[in-house]
Amino acid sequence: MSETKALRITNKVKGLSHLLTINRRKGTLLMIFSALFFFTGIILMSLFIGDERLATNFDAKNLPPSFMNPFGTDWLGRDMFARTMKGLSLSIFIGLIASCASVLVALLLGLTAALMGKVVDSIISWFIDLFLGVPHLVALILISFTLGGGVKGVIIGVAVTHWPSLARVIRAEVMQLRSAEFVLVSRQMGKGPWWIATHHILPHLIPQLLVGFVLLFPHAILHEAAITFLGFGLSPHQPAIGIILSESMKYLATGLWWLAFFPGLCLLIIVRAFDMLGDNLRLLIDPHNAHD
Amino acid sequence: MLEVNNLSLSFTQYQRGLKQKNIQVISDLSLSIQEGEILAVVGSSGSGKSLLAHAILGILPKNASLSGRLYYGGQELTAKRQKELRGKEIAFIPQSVNFLDPLMQIGQQVRTSSQVGSEKGIAKGKGGEKEKDRDRDREKGRVKDRAKDKGREKQRKIFDRYELDYDVENYYPFQISGGMARRVLVASAVVGGPKLIIADEPTPGLHHEVVKEALGHLRELADEGTAIMLITHDIATALEVADRIAVFYAGTIVEIAWASEFTDHGDKLRHPYTKALWMALPQNGFLPILGRQPSPSEPPPGCLFQPRCSLSSKSSSTNNSSCSQEAPVMRELRSGKVRCHFAT
Amino acid sequence: MPFCDLKLKIFFFRYGKGPWILEDYDLELKSGEVVGLSGPSGIGKSTLARILAGYVLPYKGSVRLQGKDLPRKGFNPVQLVFQHPEKAVNPRWQLEKTLNEGWTPDEELLESLGIEKAWLKRWPNELSGGELQRFCVARALSPATRFLIADEMTTMLDAITQAQLWHAVLERAEKNNMAVLVISHDGPLLERLCHRIIDFTRTNH
Numbered sequence: 001m002s003e004t005k006a007l008r009i010t011n012k013v014k015g016l017s018h019l020l021t022i023n024r025r026k027g028t029l030l031m032i033f034s035a036l037f038f039f040t041g042i043i044l045m046s047l048f049i050g051d052e053r054l055a056t057n058f059d060a061k062n063l064p065p066s067f068m069n070p071f072g073t074d075w076l077g078r079d080m081f082a083r084t085m086k087g088l089s090l091s092i093f094i095g096l097i098a099s100c101a102s103v104l105v106a107l108l109l110g111l112t113a114a115l116m117g118k119v120v121d122s123i124i125s126w127f128i129d130l131f132l133g134v135p136h137l138v139a140l141i142l143i144s145f146t147l148g149g150g151v152k153g154v155i156i157g158v159a160v161t162h163w164p165s166l167a168r169v170i171r172a173e174v175m176q177l178r179s180a181e182f183v184l185v186s187r188q189m190g191k192g193p194w195w196i197a198t199h200h201i202l203p204h205l206i207p208q209l210l211v212g213f214v215l216l217f218p219h220a221i222l223h224e225a226a227i228t229f230l231g232f233g234l235s236p237h238q239p240a241i242g243i244i245l246s247e248s249m250k251y252l253a254t255g256l257w258w259l260a261f262f263p264g265l266c267l268l269i270i271v272r273a274f275d276m277l278g279d280n281l282r283l284l285i286d287p288h289n290a291h292d
Numbered sequence: 293m294l295e296v297n298n299l300s301l302s303f304t305q306y307q308r309g310l311k312q313k314n315i316q317v318i319s320d321l322s323l324s325i326q327e328g329e330i331l332a333v334v335g336s337s338g339s340g341k342s343l344l345a346h347a348i349l350g351i352l353p354k355n356a357s358l359s360g361r362l363y364y365g366g367q368e369l370t371a372k373r374q375k376e377l378r379g380k381e382i383a384f385i386p387q388s389v390n391f392l393d394p395l396m397q398i399g400q401q402v403r404t405s406s407q408v409g410s411e412k413g414i415a416k417g418k419g420g421e422k423e424k425d426r427d428r429d430r431e432k433g434r435v436k437d438r439a440k441d442k443g444r445e446k447q448r449k450i451f452d453r454y455e456l457d458y459d460v461e462n463y464y465p466f467q468i469s470g471g472m473a474r475r476v477l478v479a480s481a482v483v484g485g486p487k488l489i490i491a492d493e494p495t496p497g498l499h500h501e502v503v504k505e506a507l508g509h510l511r512e513l514a515d516e517g518t519a520i521m522l523i524t525h526d527i528a529t530a531l532e533v534a535d536r537i538a539v540f541y542a543g544t545i546v547e548i549a550w551a552s553e554f555t556d557h558g559d560k561l562r563h564p565y566t567k568a569l570w571m572a573l574p575q576n577g578f579l580p581i582l583g584r585q586p587s588p589s590e591p592p593p594g595c596l597f598q599p600r601c602s603l604s605s606k607s608s609s610t611n612n613s614s615c616s617q618e619a620p621v622m623r624e625l626r627s628g629k630v631r632c633h634f635a636t
Numbered sequence: 637m638p639f640c641d642l643k644l645k646i647f648f649f650r651y652g653k654g655p656w657i658l659e660d661y662d663l664e665l666k667s668g669e670v671v672g673l674s675g676p677s678g679i680g681k682s683t684l685a686r687i688l689a690g691y692v693l694p695y696k697g698s699v700r701l702q703g704k705d706l707p708r709k710g711f712n713p714v715q716l717v718f719q720h721p722e723k724a725v726n727p728r729w730q731l732e733k734t735l736n737e738g739w740t741p742d743e744e745l746l747e748s749l750g751i752e753k754a755w756l757k758r759w760p761n762e763l764s765g766g767e768l769q770r771f772c773v774a775r776a777l778s779p780a781t782r783f784l785i786a787d788e789m790t791t792m793l794d795a796i797t798q799a800q801l802w803h804a805v806l807e808r809a810e811k812n813n814m815a816v817l818v819i820s821h822d823g824p825l826l827e828r829l830c831h832r833i834i835d836f837t838r839t840n841h
Contacts, residue, residue, distance in 0.1 A: 181724040182734075184691055189738030189775070190711035203728045336794035337765050499676035499821045525794055528824075572795040575824035580800035584750060584767065 028280040035273045039092060046089035049082045054239060065258050072258035075251060084263045086239040088270065091221045094154055098224070099216035101159035103166065103209055110170025114178060124167070131164040140223055141232045154233045158220045166212040173208060177201050215278035218271040225267060241267050293519040294348070294488055295324040299360035301340070301347055316588040317343055319543045321360075322622055325488070330510060330520045332530035332551075334569075335540025336585065341523050342387070345490045348521075349384055350374030364488070383486035387493040389473040392465040399461025402450065402480045403443045450479045454509070471502055478509050489513065492523045507533040527554075527569060539566045542596045543588030545622070548629040562630035564603045595620055595633065603634050640667045640782045642714065642815070643700045644688055658683060663834070665783055665815045670806065672826035673819045675836030681819050685787040688817070689716035701782070711738055715776035719788035721768035725760045732756040735771050739778040748804040749774050766797040773801055777808050784809065787819045802829060
C-alpha cells in the first residue's frame, strides 16, 4: 500500500520535474514568447500614450528620471519615456516591413537564380556579390538619400540592401533540392514544375525564410536608427530612436545622461532579443544538433 | 579480447513540439570476440548495429545514453580508455569513403595514426636520461625526426602490403579510385598495429571481386591474431570470411552461430529467425516470411520474434503463451548461443 | 495489357564536360521479361538506368518507347527505383502523400509488399530503410508503368525483406505484363529473378 503510494508520489515528482526541466526547445519557445511580450508591450504602450505627453512643457524640463517620468524629460520638457516608446514602435514597424520586403526579394531572386538557367543565375550571383561587397550603411545612405529620406526611403533602402546573404542561402538550397531524388521522382510521377515547387521545394524553404526574417529584423532596426542618427533617414519631427539619440548628443555634455541612456538601452535590448531568437531558431532547425 | 555485456542504448529525441522521447535502439546485447577471430554482426540496415560499433569506440552523439558493461583485454573499457585506445589498439574501418579527409594527402592521412603511437613509445625510452636542457631540446628534435622517418617507413610497409604505389602518398582523396580508397581506409586502420578492428559495412554495394579482396584483407589480419568485428547486412558476405555469426534482430542479438553451420536447409541453426534469414537468400529458397522487425522502442510482449515465429505458432497453446509472455534470455546451446524458449 | 518495347541506343554519354562514361551501347527490353544487368561498380550501370528512365538525356543516342521518344510530361511509363529510399522520399511528407503521389495503390499491392496501415501516418525518419523502400516500390508499380528499372533496389536490405519485395514485384509485373530490368552486383539474386542476364563489362568494352 504505502509502497505504491510512494511510487505514485515519485512519479508525480518526476512528472513535475519533467515540466520544469528546460530543454532547448522549451528555452527557445520561452524566448519567443518573452520577445513577443516585449514587443506587444512597447506597441500597446505607444498606442495608449497620447500625443499630449510628447508636447513641450517648459515647467518640467531637464528632469532626471523619477516616478512620474521614468526616463526623465528633455530640454523642452517632453517625457522621454513616451518618446522612447513611440520611437521604438516606429522602429519595430519599419523593421517589420523592411525585413519582410527583404525576405521576399531574397526568395524571389534565390528561386529565379536556381530555376531559370545558367545566364540568369550568373547575373543574379553577380548582383549578390556586388551587394555583399558594398558596405550596407553606405548603400543605405545613398538609396535613402536619393529617395528623399523619410519612412519610404528607409524601408526601401533596408529592403534592397539586406537580401543578398539570404538569397544566396535560398539559391543553394533550391539547387540542392532540384537534384534531390524525391524531386526527380516526382517529375516522373507526372507532376508539373509548379506542383513540385509548391509541394516539395517551398516546405523546405519556410524554416530558412523564418530564420532569415528573424535575423534580418535587428539589422533593419539598427540601420534605420543609424541613418536617422546621421541625418539621412526620418525627418526630425518624427519620434524616431535615431532622432532621439542624435538630439541628445548635444545635451550629454551638460549632464543630461538619461536622454541617451534609456532609449539606447531599450534599442539594445530589442536587438539582442531578436538576435538570440534567430540564433536559437537556426540551431533548432539544423539537423546536426536538432536533438540536443 | 572484447566482451560486451548486457549493452543497452537509447536516444532522447524530440517528438513534434516540445516532448522528448526515449528511443531504444539496442537492448540487452551481449557478445564477445577472441583474438584471431572474425565475428560478423548481421542485421538489416538502419537497425542500429552501426551504433554498436560507435558505442565500443566511444563516439556516440551527446543525446545517447548507454548502460551495460564493456571489457577490453580483461579490463573495463571506460570512456577514458576508449579515447586512449581509439585509432591505436582499437581501429575502425568505416562504411563510407567520405571518412577520408578531402584536404589531406593520402600518405599523411595514413601516417597520422601511426605517428601518435610511435612517438610516444620512443619518448618513453628516453625518459630516464638526465641531460642539460639544450641537449634535451636537440635530442627531442632528433627523436621527432626519427619518429617521422619511422612513420613513413611503417606507412610504406603498409602501402606495399596493400599494393598501393608510393605515388599515392601525394594524392588527395578525390584523385584516387573507389577501390583504392577502400584499400587506403584499411591501410590507415592497420598502420597503428591494432589488436581489435571494427569494420562497419566495409563492402556496401560493391562487385563480388572487390568484396572478396576487401574481405581477404580482413581474413589475413585475423590470421595474424587481430580480433575483428565485421558489421554487415549481407549474410552471404559475412559467411565468406567470418568464424562466427551474431544475428542482430530488433535491437539485440538472437543467435551466435558458427559460420560452418549455415548449410543446406539451415537445420544446424538454432533460432527460427536465423533459419528464415538463411532460407531467404536467393541461392537458397528465396522464401520470405510475413511481418516485419518490430522497433526496439515498441517491442511486442515476450519474445521479440514471437509474432513472426513458426516455432511459436506450431507448438501447443501452453508453449505459445510462454513465448508471448516471457522474453527468452540468451542461453548456451550446442557450442553457440540462442535467445529462444524452444530452440533445440 | 498491350505489348511494348523499349530500345536504348547510346553512342556517347558524359556528365557536363567530364570523361565519357558510356560508349556504343544497345539494350532492348520487351514487355513481360525480367532482365538482369550485372557488372562492377563505377562502370556506369546507374547512369544507364537514369538514361533509360529519362532522368538524363544521352549525349548522343536515343531511348525509344514503341519507336517514340519518352513522354516529357505526365506519368512516365519507365519508372526507376533507387538504392537508397531515404533520399527518394520527401522527409517533410507523411508517407501517405508519398505513396499516392503518382497513383493510388490498391490494398492488394500494399498487403503483398507488407505495408502496414499505421505507417501511412508516419514520417520518413520514423521508419527503417526496408520499410521506406516498400513505399518507393509501391509508388512505382502503377498500371501505367510498362518498364521498371530497379537500380540496386534491395542491396541495402536484409535477405528476408529482399525476398518479400521481389516476390511482390514479380507478381505485379506478370499481372501487368510489365518488363523489369534488375541492376545488381549480386549474382545469385540475378540468377533467381531473371530470364536473361547481361554482363555489362563484356558488352561495353
